Amino acid sequence: MKKYTFSEKKDTRSGFGAGLLELGKTNPNVVALCADLTGSLKMDAFQKAFPERFFQCGIAEANMMGIAAGMTIGGKIPFTGTFANFSTGRVYDQIRQSIAYSGKNVKICASHAGLTLGEDGATHQILEDIGLMKMLPGMVVINPCDYNQTKAATIAIAQHKGPVYLRFGRPSWPVFIPEKMPFEIGKAIVLSEGADVSIFATGHLVWKAIQAGEQLAEMGIIAEIINIHTIKPLDEKAVIQSVSKTGCVVTAEEHQLNGGLGDSICQLLSRHLPTPVEMVGVNDSFGESGTPEALLVKYGLDSKNIVEAVTRVMQRKKALV
Amino acid sequence: MTTDQLQKITSQVRRDIVRMVHAHQSGHPGGSLGCADFVTTLYFNVMHHQPSPFSMDGNGEDLFFLSNGHISPLWYSVLARSGYFPVSELATFRAINSRLQGHPTTHEGLPGVRVASGSLGQGLSVAVGAALTKKLNGDKSIVYSLHGDGELQEGQNWEAIMFAAAKKVDNLIATVDHNNQQIDGTVQDVLSLGDLRAKWEAFGWDVLQMNGNNTEEIIQTLKKAKEHTGKGKPVVILMTTVMGYGVDFMMNSHKWHGVAPNDEQLKKALEQLPETLGDY
Numbered sequence: 001m002k003k004y005t006f007s008e009k010k011d012t013r014s015g016f017g018a019g020l021l022e023l024g025k026t027n028p029n030v031v032a033l034c035a036d037l038t039g040s041l042k043m044d045a046f047q048k049a050f051p052e053r054f055f056q057c058g059i060a061e062a063n064m065m066g067i068a069a070g071m072t073i074g075g076k077i078p079f080t081g082t083f084a085n086f087s088t089g090r091v092y093d094q095i096r097q098s099i100a101y102s103g104k105n106v107k108i109c110a111s112h113a114g115l116t117l118g119e120d121g122a123t124h125q126i127l128e129d130i131g132l133m134k135m136l137p138g139m140v141v142i143n144p145c146d147y148n149q150t151k152a153a154t155i156a157i158a159q160h161k162g163p164v165y166l167r168f169g170r171p172s173w174p175v176f177i178p179e180k181m182p183f184e185i186g187k188a189i190v191l192s193e194g195a196d197v198s199i200f201a202t203g204h205l206v207w208k209a210i211q212a213g214e215q216l217a218e219m220g221i222i223a224e225i226i227n228i229h230t231i232k233p234l235d236e237k238a239v240i241q242s243v244s245k246t247g248c249v250v251t252a253e254e255h256q257l258n259g260g261l262g263d264s265i266c267q268l269l270s271r272h273l274p275t276p277v278e279m280v281g282v283n284d285s286f287g288e289s290g291t292p293e294a295l296l297v298k299y300g301l302d303s304k305n306i307v308e309a310v311t312r313v314m315q316r317k318k319a320l321v
Numbered sequence: 322m323t324t325d326q327l328q329k330i331t332s333q334v335r336r337d338i339v340r341m342v343h344a345h346q347s348g349h350p351g352g353s354l355g356c357a358d359f360v361t362t363l364y365f366n367v368m369h370h371q372p373s374p375f376s377m378d379g380n381g382e383d384l385f386f387l388s389n390g391h392i393s394p395l396w397y398s399v400l401a402r403s404g405y406f407p408v409s410e411l412a413t414f415r416a417i418n419s420r421l422q423g424h425p426t427t428h429e430g431l432p433g434v435r436v437a438s439g440s441l442g443q444g445l446s447v448a449v450g451a452a453l454t455k456k457l458n459g460d461k462s463i464v465y466s467l468h469g470d471g472e473l474q475e476g477q478n479w480e481a482i483m484f485a486a487a488k489k490v491d492n493l494i495a496t497v498d499h500n501n502q503q504i505d506g507t508v509q510d511v512l513s514l515g516d517l518r519a520k521w522e523a524f525g526w527d528v529l530q531m532n533g534n535n536t537e538e539i540i541q542t543l544k545k546a547k548e549h550t551g552k553g554k555p556v557v558i559l560m561t562t563v564m565g566y567g568v569d570f571m572m573n574s575h576k577w578h579g580v581a582p583n584d585e586q587l588k589k590a591l592e593q594l595p596e597t598l599g600d601y
Contacts, residue, residue, distance in 0.1 A: 031457070055453065055488075063446045063480035070386075070450020073435050074378050074458055078450075093440050094477070098447055102427050102437045 001217040002192040004210045006176045010147035012168035012204075013111040017042025018147075019154025020079060020109075024050045027077065027158055033068055034081045035061045040170075041081035041111050065091045068106045069098035077158055078106050084113035084167055085126040088133060099163050100136040107157050108133075109166045113143075114254035115282070115299055116171045116204055116292035125287035131259020133165040134232040140164040140185060141232040143253075143261075145206035147175045149229060152183035160185055167203065169254075171292040174207050186230045188238035194222035197310050197317075198242040201252040202228050202261045205280070205301060209252050212306035223310060231261050236268055243275050248317040250309040252280040254301060276316035278309035322366045324536050329597040330402060331361045331536070335567045336594045337398035337601065341414040343587040348415060348423070351577035352469065353395035355500050355533070355562040360385075362539045363465060364399050367547075372404035375432035383462045384451055386436065388444020389469035389498065390424040391579070396433075397421050401601070405433035408601045442475025444468060445495060449485050452493040463550055466495045471503030474512050479524070485555040486525030493555045494546045498533065500564040502575040517559060526557045533560035568593055 023030045024046050033055045038044050047054040057064040061082055068078035080087065087110035088095070099106045110129065117125045134141045140160060144150040150168045157164045181189075191206070192213055201209035206227045213223045224242050228235065243249055249269065251262030262279035269275045282299050296302050334357050342348035364370070368383040376382070387396050394414060401408045406420070413419035420431040424439025436447045448466035455462055472478065485493060499517065501508045508514060521528045527549050531542035542558060549556045564578070565571030568590040571582075582590055 053457070057484060058480075058487075060480035060484065062443075062477040063449075063484055066443050066446020066477065066481065067450035067453065067484070069436060070447035070452075071454045073384070073447075073451045074380055074454035074460070076454050076457065094443055094446075097437050097440045098443050104436070 001194070001213050001222060004176045004191070006174035008175055009172040010175050011170060011172050012144060012147055012150040013170060014042045015144070015147035015150030016109055016111065016154050016166070016168055017045055019151040021045045021049060023155055023158050024053065029075055029077045030079065030158055031055065031071060031076045032079045032081065033057055033064050035059055035064050035086065037082050041109070043081050061086045061091045062094050065094040066098050069102060069104045072104045072106060079109050080106065081109045081111070083124060084110035084129045085124055088129040089126060092132060096136060100139050103138065104163060105161055107164045107166060109154070111168055112170045113167045114169060114203065115287045115295040115301065116169050116254060118170065118292045118295065119289050121289040122286040127256045127282050127287065128259060129167060130231055130255050130261065131263070134259070134264065138162055139232065140230065142185065142230050143167040143203040144229050145203055145227055146173055146177050148177040148179050148181065149183065152181065153229065156183040156185060169204060173204055176207065176210070186233045186235055188235035189227040189229070190224065191227050192223070192225040194224035195245055196221045196223060197248050197250060197314060198224045198226060198246045199250045199252065199306065199310070200226050200228050200239065200261065200265055202231060203254050205252040205254055208301065208303045209306055211303035212310070215303065215307050216310055221310060221314070228261055231264055234264050234268060239265060239268055240273055243269060243273055247275060248313040249275055249277040250280060250306060250313055251277065252306050255281055257281040257283055276313050276320070278313040280305050280309050324540065327362055327366055327536050330365055331357050332595050333598040334361050334395065334398045334402060336591060336596055337411055338394040339568065339582060339587060339590045340600065341394045341397070341411055342581045344412065345415045346581040348394050348581060349391040349579045350394065350582070351502065351564040351571060351575070352389065352392040352498060352500065354568060354571060355564045355566045356392055356467065356498050357395055357567065358536050359496065359533045359539055359560060360395055360399050360467070362536060363543065364403050366540060367543045368465065369462065373432070375405060377435060379435065380458060380460055381462060384435065384464045386444045386448040386451070386464070386466040387425060388438055388466055389441065389472050390438030393423065393425050396425060400433035402598065406431065411601045441469070441472045442477040445478050445481040448493060448495065449481050449490050452490050455492055463547065464493045466493070468495060468497050470497055470499045470501060470514060471508050471511065473497065473514055482521065482524045482526065489553050490555050491551055491553050494550065494558065495555065496558040496560050498562055499559050500562045502564045502578065504575065504578050506575060521557050525554060527554040529556065529558045531558055531560055533562035534566045
C-alpha cells in the first residue's frame, strides 16, 4: 500500500475558487456567474480581479443557466456557481434544453454537494446530482477529491468544448494529491496498486478509501485504489484492466447508490466482465443535519464501511472459485 | 424593402406554414400565422444578418431567439426564404431524419438556430446572455427575441425581466406575441397576466406597443425600438396579433394552436394566400 500523507486540510470549493482566479488571468473568454453565493463558492477573488467578467444573478438560478447558455454565443466560456442542489435539480430543464441539448460550452460548478455540507441538512444535501447530470447526453461529470485536484480540474475544463458538471464540497479535507499533478478529463488515477480488490472512489470518499486501504493492508489485503474523478466519460479501460487483475470491486461515493459512480461501474462490468461488486454510498435515503464526519459514519460512508464492503466482496469472490 | 414586397414574402411564408403543417399532419399553425408579419419583417427588413455561411457566434450580426419554439414552421420558412438553408428542406418538417425538428434545435445543425427552444420560458434568459456577450465583445449589434403571452406564465421570464433591467441590458429588444390565446383557452381565462404593460414598466423596461398584423406599423415600431436601445433600459414590444391571421377559419381561436388542416382545409387556406415566391 502506497503511503499517503497530508500536511493540511482545505475545502475543495477553495480549489475551485483558486482555479477560477487563475483562469481569469490566462483566458480572457472565461466569465463567471453566481446566484448570491459568491463567498460560499469562493468566487470573490475572481469577482474582485475581473469585475467586468463577473455576473451576479441573484437568487434566480434558472435565469442564470439560461444566461450562461446565451453567453456562449459569441465565444465566452461561462462558469456558473451555486450549491449542487440549485445547480442541478432546481434547474434541470434549463440545463437539459438550453445547455445540454443545445451543446453549449457552459461549466456548471457546484459546491456543497453530498452529506458533508453538514448542518444545513437534507434540503441542501443533494445526493442525486451525479445521476441527474450523467443521464444528460454529452454532459461531462467530474467529482474531484481534494483541493489540488479541484483546482486542476477547474482549469482543465475550460479547455474542453461542451457542457461540464463539476462537483465539489464544503468541508476542510486532507490535501494529498500533488499540486503539480496534471488533470486529464476521463482518466482514472491509480493511487495504490494491489491484486486483491479494486476500490473505485470519487470525491471526498477517495481519502476514506485510502484510509481503508491502510487498514486492509494491516489485515494482509492489498487493495488497488483508483480515483475516478470523471464519472462520465468513465475510464472504462482502467476499470476493466484493474478488475481483470483483482476479480472483485468496491465502489465508494458521497451519493445515492442509484445513479452514481457505482451504478456506472456495475453497468460496465455487467456488460463486459461480470464481477462481484459491493457499493458504498447512500442507500435510497435523504440526509440530515450533523457534522460531516458524524454524517459519514451514520450513513455508512466511512473507511470502516469500505473495509467491511471489501471483506464481503472478497468472500463472494472466493465463493465463485 | 417596400411594404408591398414584404407583404408578398409574408404571403408565401404563410403558404409555407400551412403546407408544412399539413404535410405531416403535425405542428402549430395558429401562432405561426399570427407572427408571420413580424418575423418576416424582422429578417427581411430590420436585422443585419448573414445567412450563409452561418456563424453560431454571430459576431457583428443582429441575433434572433425564438422562445416560443412551437411556432417553428414560421421561423423555418423565414430562415429558408432568407437563404439559411434550401427551401426544399421545408418539406421535411417533423419527419424522421430531418433538421427541421418539431421544435427548433441546434442539435441537427440547422443553420439559423442558436439554441433549442420549446420547453417554454427559457428564451429570454438566453437572449440576455447573448446580449451580455455582445457588450463584452464591444459588438454594437442588437439581440431580438420573441415570446408567447401565455409563455409569460413561466416564472423564469420574470427572473430574466428583473435581471435585464437591473443590469441595464439595453441592446435587447424582446417582443411578446399578445394574441390572448393558449392551449386551454384565452390567456385571461387560463391565468390572467393582468396589466402586462404595467408589469413590464414596473420591472424597468422601455415598453412599446404595436399591431403585429400591420406591416407598416411593424416597420415603424421596430425603427423606434432600435432608437430606444443603448439608453440604459431593455426594450419590449407588446405586439397584438390575431392567432391564425391570414386564414379566415383559423383566426381568433385557440383551436388552431396545434392542429393540422386536412386536405380540404388546406385548399381553402391556400386560396386565401397568394403564391408569390413559388412553393417549395
